[in-house]
Amino acid sequence: MGNRLKGRNAVVTGAGRGIGKAVAVALAEEGANVVVCDLGVAVDGSGTDQSPADQTAAECRKYGGKAIAQFGNVSSFSDAEAAIKSCVDTFGRIDILCNIAGIDKPKMIWNMTEQEWDQVVGVHLKGTFNFIRHAAPLMREQKYGRIINCTSEAWLGGVTHLNYGAAKGGITTLTWGAAQELGPSGVTVNAICPRAKTRMTDDPKVREMVVKRVEKGLMDPSVLKRMDREMVDPSAFARIVVFLASDDAALINGQVFLTTALTIARYSKPEAAWQVENPAEGPWTLEAIKAGFSADKLLKGYVNPAPPKPEEKK
């Protein structure tokens, strides 16, 4: 309980359950009024249910602030506009935007359907754009705003769900770009990469697999220990969002944070690590290129993430 966000108004998407709910409640605990956006869909995006959003709104109100539920599809440009408008109409303005809504439809690329791609990218990436797009003009005008997006470690290679990984990569870049465009107007844009137990990650099979590997001595026991300690309710780290939304974080902009019950970390930005110069004036020759690809030049420290299986090599 505190007053750090007293008088601030927040829109939180995906706030009906999981990370979104933990974030909404944490903001309310510090005095913020909250628009709880959630369509109440299943993990794969199907169905609708108003009760998760209603329950979160009721929980937020316990802390003394105001809260309303808002049911819309984040991938709809006009629904996003309506959600931002309801915040302004109900509470007077919008100070904080948290884009947390997400779905998952895992498939290997060669089996993925067009719909599985479109829907996952639609909810995560387009959804995040939609809300920023409608909040940004208001935040610029009032010279104040805090935007916190939810990305994922899958951004760095989302095997078995590259729709999800690609959408999260888009969100990471959108965070960096929007931070540069909106920073001068007193608006910060940051992202979190959460590790927590939610509907999306709570898979007993994953734990069983790790237990087996530890028993066989293939995996260090500390991996299981860490997993059990990190696969907990997201309220464990939800206050990092409160911090990013508070006045203390006015100068923290364009950053990506890993957040777990155990660790909070900051990511580097991608940059050229090694480079070679063209030894000639004309086009690169294949010989010059090949010479650059040595273990002491471009491939310094490089490990092939998935080398061909020898028996399957053509």
Add this chain to the structure above:
Amino acid sequence: MGERLKGRSALVTGAGRGIGKAVALALAEQGANILVCDLGVAMDGTGCDQGPADDTVKECRSLGVKAAAYYADVSDFKATEQMVRACVSNYGSMDILCNIAGILRPKMIFNMSEEDWDRVLAVHLKGTWNLCRHASVVMRQQRYGRIVNCTSEAYAGTVGHTNYAAAKGGIVSLTYAIAREMGRYGVTCNAFAPRARTRLSVGDDQDQGLQRRIEAGLISEERLKGMEETRREGADPEHFAPFIAYLASDAAANINGCVFVTSRATIGIWNHPNVIRKFTRGWEIEEKWGIEELEKRVPEELLVDYVNPAPPRD
């Protein structure tokens, strides 16, 4: 001229002009047969013209290889399936896929229309996924394949076209994931960020846009340096196109999941964003992260060497 890709067949999107054309010719120079895919649109994605693809086909043929033109929209899932089929039925296999097609619709995020977002994301991100999706089936059966995607330094954050940048960020994540999913089947997937003079990078509009961003102090020195190299006289894509032929060759069988920056003078490799600063607490602590703890530790421990990319202006 060489024979490094003799007997290989390649599908190159956006091959009618600019970087795509230079890549198609570099592959043809090494003996590959080419399916030249280009709808011949204007820079913003409007209109269509068969001329550019036809011209590239003629130039490829003059190098002694087979080539055919294919006019279709890369953002169309079904059309891209036909495209991949055409490559297999024309040349007997589909060994190399280069996703170069791209359009540009620059706007600040607070002025961007839904259509400007959708079209740019559809051509770059969905278009790249579409072709990878259909090619992955063929390449997995062949136990052989080379995928090279075109990203941009804008992936690391840029001002004035978050749609383009977010799509390019999604392409980087897609590249990382495909590398991991397909590597074991003898398929590599890499990406490159080109610095070259093309319709997209040089022109009156681009000059004015860049000038405005420099004056507004919205552009980092490093990015400006890159853009100057991109726009420099003589920075034609032909100079580094042999690099793509190299990635497609047998010599690069073990280069997978990398992102390169390529120019007339320099070839560089990008690092993988990683945790650079972190703080952790003991296993035994069960309580949520406390807000006071975060207020102290985030600035002191995570923000070492941090520079705000766009601080607020008075």
